[in-house]
Amino acid sequence: MSRGPATWKSSDVAWAGSRRPYDLVKEIIQWFVVLIIAIPVIAWVFASPDPPPVTFKAWAQQSPKDFINTTLSEVNKTSLSATYGPPYESAPGASTQGWGFFSPERWFGAYLALNTYTDFVAKPLSTASNYTAQVSPALSAWSAASSSQQTSWSKAFQSALKNAPFTGGAYDVPAGSYGPLGTILSAQYALARSGGLDNAFDANETNPTIWFSNDQTWPMLYFGDSGQGGGGPDCTSAEPKQQNRISPTQKLPKGYGCWYYNQAVINASPRYAGYLAGSTWGITNEVGNFPGAWWLVPYTIWYQFGPGLTSQSADLIAMLLTGAVSLPFLFLPWIPGLRDIPKFTRVYKLMWSDYYKSVQRQQHPQPVPAPRTAGSDARRTS
Amino acid sequence: MSMTEREQVPPAPEPEGSPGQADGRRNMMAATRRYAEKYWPYSRLLPSDEPSYVTKMFYMWGSLALVAFVMLILSGCILVFKGIYWDHTSKWGLFFNSVHFWSCQIFFFGIFVHFGSSFFTAAWRGGRGFTWLFGALAFFTAILTGLTGYVLQSNYDGQWIGQQAKDAMNAVGLGGLLNLMNLDVVTGWHIVLLPLGVALFLAAHLMWVRRHGVVPPFPPEGMSFEGAPEPSGPAKAEAGSSPHAGFEPIDSDQRGQP
Numbered sequence: 252m253s254r255g256p257a258t259w260k261s262s263d264v265a266w267a268g269s270r271r272p273y274d275l276v277k278e279i280i281q282w283f284v285v286l287i288i289a290i291p292v293i294a295w296v297f298a299s300p301d302p303p304p305v306t307f308k309a310w311a312q313q314s315p316k317d318f319i320n321t322t323l324s325e326v327n328k329t330s331l332s333a334t335y336g337p338p339y340e341s342a343p344g345a346s347t348q349g350w351g352f353f354s355p356e357r358w359f360g361a362y363l364a365l366n367t368y369t370d371f372v373a374k375p376l377s378t379a380s381n382y383t384a385q386v387s388p389a390l391s392a393w394s395a396a397s398s399s400q401q402t403s404w405s406k407a408f409q410s411a412l413k414n415a416p417f418t419g420g421a422y423d424v425p426a427g428s429y430g431p432l433g434t435i436l437s438a439q440y441a442l443a444r445s446g447g448l449d450n451a452f453d454a455n456e457t458n459p460t461i462w463f464s465n466d467q468t469w470p471m472l473y474f475g476d477s478g479q480g481g482g483g484p485d486c487t488s489a490e491p492k493q494q495n496r497i498s499p500t501q502k503l504p505k506g507y508g509c510w511y512y513n514q515a516v517i518n519a520s521p522r523y524a525g526y527l528a529g530s531t532w533g534i535t536n537e538v539g540n541f542p543g544a545w546w547l548v549p550y551t552i553w554y555q556f557g558p559g560l561t562s563q564s565a566d567l568i569a570m571l572l573t574g575a576v577s578l579p580f581l582f583l584p585w586i587p588g589l590r591d592i593p594k595f596t597r598v599y600k601l602m603w604s605d606y607y608k609s610v611q612r613q614q615h616p617q618p619v620p621a622p623r624t625a626g627s628d629a630r631r632t633s
Numbered sequence: 634m635s636m637t638e639r640e641q642v643p644p645a646p647e648p649e650g651s652p653g654q655a656d657g658r659r660n661m662m663a664a665t666r667r668y669a670e671k672y673w674p675y676s677r678l679l680p681s682d683e684p685s686y687v688t689k690m691f692y693m694w695g696s697l698a699l700v701a702f703v704m705l706i707l708s709g710c711i712l713v714f715k716g717i718y719w720d721h722t723s724k725w726g727l728f729f730n731s732v733h734f735w736s737c738q739i740f741f742f743g744i745f746v747h748f749g750s751s752f753f754t755a756a757w758r759g760g761r762g763f764t765w766l767f768g769a770l771a772f773f774t775a776i777l778t779g780l781t782g783y784v785l786q787s788n789y790d791g792q793w794i795g796q797q798a799k800d801a802m803n804a805v806g807l808g809g810l811l812n813l814m815n816l817d818v819v820t821g822w823h824i825v826l827l828p829l830g831v832a833l834f835l836a837a838h839l840m841w842v843r844r845h846g847v848v849p850p851f852p853p854e855g856m857s858f859e860g861a862p863e864p865s866g867p868a869k870a871e872a873g874s875s876p877h878a879g880f881e882p883i884d885s886d887q888r889g890q891p
Contacts, residue, residue, distance in 0.1 A: 273683035278693060282700040286739065290704060294731035301720060301727060302789035338808050348804045355806030362809045468814040471796045518789055527793055534783070534794045541734075544779055546741045550801075566804035581769045584757030593755040594851065602754055603850040606686040610853040 300541045302518045305474060305511070307452075311443035314477075314510035315417050320409065321476050321509075322439050323432065325367040326393065327405045330476040332367055339365040339472070348567040355567070363468060368393075371473050372439055375451035379442050386438045389431035396430065404430040420444055478509025531555075549576055672844045680843070687847050691750040695842075698743030702835065704736040706828065713824060717787050717816070730786075737779060744772055756848045764841040771834035774827055777811075781823035784813050795819070 311318045324330035332339060336347040341361040347354050376386050393401065408429035415424040422440075424433060442448045452470040515527040518538040527536050535551045537543035550573045554560070559568030583589055593599060600607060657663070711729045712719065719726030748768075750756075757765040784795040795813040802808045812818050 269685040270682040271685045271687070272681065273687060274681065275679075275696075278696050279700060282693070282697050283703070286697075286700055286704050286736070290732055290735050290739065291728075293735045294728055297731070297735070298727055299720070299731035299734035300788070300790055301730075301786070303721075304787070304789050304792050338803055356803055359806050359809055363812065465816040465820075466812075466814075466818075467792075467795075467816060468812060471792060471799075471814040474792065475796045514789065515793055518793075527797075533797060534780075538790060542738055544783060546745070546776060546779065564804070566800040570801050570805045577773065581766060581773075583752075583769075584762035584765050590755065590757065593753050596753060598753040599755070599851055602689060602691060602750065603686055605688050606850050607853060614853075 297541075300538045302538050305514050306446070307443040307448040307470070307473075308446040310474070310477070310510055311440055311448075312420065314513075315420070315422065315440065316412060316415075317477055317510045318443060319412060319422075319436050319440055321473075321478065322372065322436055323405060323408060323412075324476060325371040325473065326432070326435060327401055328367055329405075330367055332365060332371075332472040332476050335365075335472075337361050338363045348564040350564070365469070365472070367473075370469050372435065375448055376435070376438055376442065378447060378451045379438050381438065385434055389434035389438075392431040393435060400430070404428070404432050408432040408436070474511050477511030549573060673840065677846070678843050680846075684847055684849065686850055691746070692847070694743050694746040694750065698740055698747055699835065699839075701736050701740035701743055702831070705733060705740060708733040708736055709824065709828070717785055717820065720786075721788065733782075737782065740775070741779070744775070748772070754848060755851070758848050759845060761841070761845045761848055764838060764845060767834050767838035767841055771831050771838055774830040774834055778823060778827035778831055781811075781813070781819045781827060784819050785816065785823050787816065791816075 307318075321330065325333065328334075334340070336342075337356040338359060338361055341364075347356050349356060373390050376382060376390065379386055393404075396404070407427045408424070411424045411427045411429065415422045422437075424437075439448070442451070449470075452467070518527070527533060527538070532548075533551050533554060535543045535545050535547045550569065553569035553572045554565070557565075557569055557572055559565045562568060579586055579589060708729055712726075712733060715723075715726060720730035721727075751765065751768070780794070780798060784791045784798075799808060799813045802811055802813060811822055
């Protein structure tokens, strides 16, 4: 073995030196024994998060004005879901993420075609008890009306709803020129309060051919639209301090302070006093005191400090940046410069300290002291 | 008989009908076997020793992640027997869901520490680039598995995470393949496709770990490998008495790879 200055061509070396006994099977068994005891103990003591799901029944009962306003936005198709764009709509005015041709959302079209009026309101209402007598004619009147007429009715209803008193679940919207909306929205509200709207979505009564379905796409989009109808007096944050946790430069999430987002606030307490929204590290958090999906930090970080926080393409930007970081990570061994970082950090010196010490001992052997004898001691001291 | 004499004796002819006797160059199974025998002889595949520098605790975290993955599969199988709603209605359901949950946390903890030690030791050296790549692919697949698992909890977590994360999936055009708000779809991904992907990438990672062995330390300062002797064989143990003598150029077919 020749000696000379270090060339660091260590990527061209393989070990053919001395070896030591090592039992990998024993190592695996030892870890298995540790985990088969430790994990059940941890699981028994700390359990796991299981916050109950939110329901339309709870929404209508706890935040009736938000529910009705949001439902109105589904009927007149101004909600977040109704204007989302692909994959739910392909209307020219629908919002899309991307720039020019580069818009992956648009490449695949509206493969989950959604009509919020039909899918969120009209179909579920067909299960209402007063459907034939009252609801069906109201829906027909709404469908037959012109677009300007629908807008006029919507504005009138929204204005009237602001002052509507809610007593024990019943509400009394002052009379106004809002056409069939009063009938449609009060029917949807009653259906939700009774739990019928949850059933209508869960059991797929509106489409018996997929009775076995476990597809919650429509109800979850409906929940996410909470507050999208302009909100209302009951749209106030469940966590007042939360306002201070969000940078003034960041855009508040749509629907912030309304019922659905407030569930994130309530369920995230007490650990984060707060919030599971994307602008506060989102799904890397977990409800209560449980550890979240912290391994998603390389993705969620772009929602905290990324360049696209206020952009309409925020999600696409976050995903592209995650990809931009992930690809070098995947192909790190082939990227000059990046792959040399460990060489310069020299952390390996610490990690292989035993080995380098042994090398040092070989290169600079310490003189072995002569064995002590009575005679030699006598000579040294003489 | 001395060793030299024994080596000069021609091998006994294979009895007629022995497996492999009719192997031609174009026989793909024979080629596969030759490849496997070259890179995964049993002494490498199931080693009972490791290089003398393998002494530190940081070598064990990959094993921890692997065992945590086994725990995930085992607890996941139990959850499959009773369905995805079991944990909401039974204390045993919640217990096994919790075992699954904490196994997941430990799995990612093991992976992160393993990545850290692999990074700072530049474990991709010596033709080990694919070892890193397969490990990283297992990690990325595991992230998607975790995401679908969180949705599959079918509680408020599942609602919130599925409804929030769908935007990112839609933005890159993948919402049609993995609609996080459709439990029918999410269930299939979480219990079949993604764990299969993790298992395959982990298996490839482990095979490449065994193929190349544990990466040696960076050469001690003052050492050069120029003109080092060629290796005499893949399983050359106990070569040299000093720690320096452990370094040798790798096989020519591995040269040039990171």
